[in-house]
Amino acid sequence: MNYKSQMLAAxxxxxxxxxxxxxxxxxxxxxxxxxxxxxxAIAAFYQENPIKIRAGLLLFMWASALxxxxxxVLTAQMRKIEGEYPVWSYTQLAAGAGNVITLTFPTLFWAxxxxxxxxxxxxxxxxxxxxxxxxxxxxxxxxxxxxxxxIVGFMDKRENPLFPRWACYYNIFVMFLLLPGGVITFxxxxxxxxxxxxxxxxxxxxxxxxxxxxxxxxxxxxxRESLASQALPTAEVG
Amino acid sequence: MNIAQGxxxxxSSSRAGQNRRLPAEAGVWVFILGDxxxxxxxxxxxxxxxxxxxxxxxxxxxxLNVLLGQINTLILITSSWFVAxxxxxxxxxxxxxxxxxxxxxxxxxxxxxxxxxxxxxxKITAGDTILSGDFFMYYYMMTGIHLMHVLVGIAGLLYVYxxxxxxxxxxxxxxxxxxxxxxxxxxxxxxFPLFYLL
Numbered sequence: 048m049n050y051k052s053q054m055l056a057a058x059x060x061x062x063x064x065x066x067x068x069x070x071x072x073x074x075x076x077x078x079x080x081x082x083x084x085x086x087x088a089i090a091a092f093y094q095e096n097p098i099k100i101r102a103g104l105l106l107f108m109w110a111s112a113l114x115x116x117x118x119x120v121l122t123a124q125m126r127k128i129e130g131e132y133p134v135w136s137y138t139q140l141a142a143g144a145g146n147v148i149t150l151t152f153p154t155l156f157w158a159x160x161x162x163x164x165x166x167x168x169x170x171x172x173x174x175x176x177x178x179x180x181x182x183x184x185x186x187x188x189x190x191x192x193x194x195x196x197x198i199v200g201f202m203d204k205r206e207n208p209l210f211p212r213w214a215c216y217y218n219i220f221v222m223f224l225l226l227p228g229g230v231i232t233f234x235x236x237x238x239x240x241x242x243x244x245x246x247x248x249x250x251x252x253x254x255x256x257x258x259x260x261x262x263x264x265x266x267x268x269x270x271r272e273s274l275a276s277q278a279l280p281t282a283e284v285g
Numbered sequence: 286m287n288i289a290q291g292x293x294x295x296x297s298s299s300r301a302g303q304n305r306r307l308p309a310e311a312g313v314w315v316f317i318l319g320d321x322x323x324x325x326x327x328x329x330x331x332x333x334x335x336x337x338x339x340x341x342x343x344x345x346x347x348x349l350n351v352l353l354g355q356i357n358t359l360i361l362i363t364s365s366w367f368v369a370x371x372x373x374x375x376x377x378x379x380x381x382x383x384x385x386x387x388x389x390x391x392x393x394x395x396x397x398x399x400x401x402x403x404x405x406x407x408k409i410t411a412g413d414t415i416l417s418g419d420f421f422m423y424y425y426m427m428t429g430i431h432l433m434h435v436l437v438g439i440a441g442l443l444y445v446y447x448x449x450x451x452x453x454x455x456x457x458x459x460x461x462x463x464x465x466x467x468x469x470x471x472x473x474x475x476x477f478p479l480f481y482l483l
Contacts, residue, residue: 216312220319227430233415238330239426245327 050273053123056116057269060262063117064255066110067150073103074157079242082179083235086168089175093161100161104154111150118143121265124209125199139195145188153182183241183250186228193218193225193257209268217260224253309460317468320434324472327430328479331423335483338419345420346480348413353404354481357397358473364393365470368442372463376456380449387446390466394439401432424480431472438462438469 071077080092093100118140125136156178160171197218200210210218227239228250234240241247307314335342367390374383405425408414415425441462448454 211312212310213312213315216316217319220316223320224323226433227426230426234422237419237422238334239422244330245426249323249326 050269050276053120053269054266056120057262057266059113059115060117060258060265063110063113064258064262066113067107070103070105070107070110073106074100075103079179079247080175081236081242082176082231082240086172090164090166090168090171093171093175094164097161097164101158104158104161108151108154111147111154114143114147114150117262117265118146120269121261124265124268125195128199128203128205128209135195135198139192139199142188142191142195146192149181149185149188153178179241180232183247184229184231186225189225189228189254190222193222196261197222207268207271210264214260214264218257221253221257225250309457309464313461313464317464321468321472324475327427328475331427331479334419334423341418342420345413345418345424346483348408348411349424349481350404350407351481353400354477357400357404358477360393360397360400361470361473364390364397365467367393368463368466372459375459384446384449387442387449391439391442391446394435394442394466398432398435398439401428401435427476428480431469431476434469434472438466441465 075092075096080089122136122140122143125139126133129136156174160174160178164171196210197215200208200212200215200218203209227245230239231241231246234243234246236243238244239246367386371383371386371390374380374386408421413421415422445454445459445462448458
C-alpha cells in the first residue's frame, strides 16, 4: 500500500509535465509573444481566441496541482536520506510549494488579461507583462530544488542511491542555467529577453529535461525499493 | 579522509600512459562540459549577431579598456598556474607548500574580481551601460555570468583552503575545486579576445 501511494504520487510528475505542455500549446504561448510587441498586438492575441486561451490556462493550472504530490514523495524519500535533521528536504518542500505559486499566479494574470477584452490595449499589455515577468523571471523557488537535491544526493551513501553522483552534478548545472532568468527585466528584445534563447528557450528546455530526469530517477528508485522489500518480507516493520 | 594519512599520489601529467585517471570524478565532468557547452552557445550567438551589425559592435568595442582586459587575462592565467602548482604539491604531500600556492591562487582570483568591478564602474560612469546597444548587452551579460563563475570558484578554493587548515579535505573535493578553477580560466581565455581584440 505504501508503495502504491508513493508510486501514484511519483507518476503525478509526468502527468504534471504533460498537462502543462498541453495547456501551454492550447493557449498558443509557444513561441511566447515578444516583450516588444505593441499593446494592440498583445490585445489582439487575447481578443482573437479568448475561449481557447481560458481553457488552456485552466488545464495549465490544474496540471500544476499535480506537482504537489510529486514534491511530497520526493520530500519523503529525501528525508529518509537526511535522517534526523531533514533540513534540505524541507527546503525542497518549501521551494516546491513556491514553484506551484510561481506557475499558477501568472496563469491567473493571463486569465485576467483574457477576461475583459474591451479594455484599453495598454491595460491588457500591462496585465500581460505582469504575468510574463514573474513567470520567466521568478527563479527563486526553482533554483532551490536542484540545490537541495544535489546536497541530499551527495549525502546518500547507499549502494543504490536515489540520486547517483552524476545526477547531483547535473542538478548543480541545471541550477546554473536557471540562475540568469531574473535578467529578463532589462531587455525587451534579443536573446536575453523573455522570448529569447537565453531568457526563455534554454531555461525552459533545461528545466523540462531536468524534471523528466528527476521523475525517472525517483520512479526507478521506488521500484527498486519495492523489489528489495519483497525479497525481505520480514523487514517491513511498523 | 585525513590528508595526513592519505597516500601521496603522483601528478597525473607525469605519468602519461596506461595508468591515467580522470581527475575528480566522472560526474564533475558532466557539470564542466555542460557549462562549457552553454558558454559555447553564448559565443556563437554573440558572433552571429556581431556579424549582422559589425559597425556598431566594432565602434562599441573601441571604448573597452584593453589594458585592463590584458592585465586580467594575465592574472587569471597566473592564478591557474598557482592552482596547478598547488595540486602538484598537494599530491606529493607537501601541504605547507600546497597551502601557500593555493593562497596565492585565491589572492589572484580576488584581484581579477576587483579589477573587473573597477572596469564595470569605469564603463558605467562613462555612460556605457547594459542598455547601450547590443555589444554592451553581451559584454555585461557574458562577463557578468563569467564573474559569477569566478566567485563560485573562489568560494570553492577558500573551502579547500579551510579544509586543509583543519587537516581535512579529500582528493576528490580538492580536484573538483581545481578543475572548476581551470574551467573559469579557460572560459576567460575565450571571452577576452571575443570582446576586446576581435
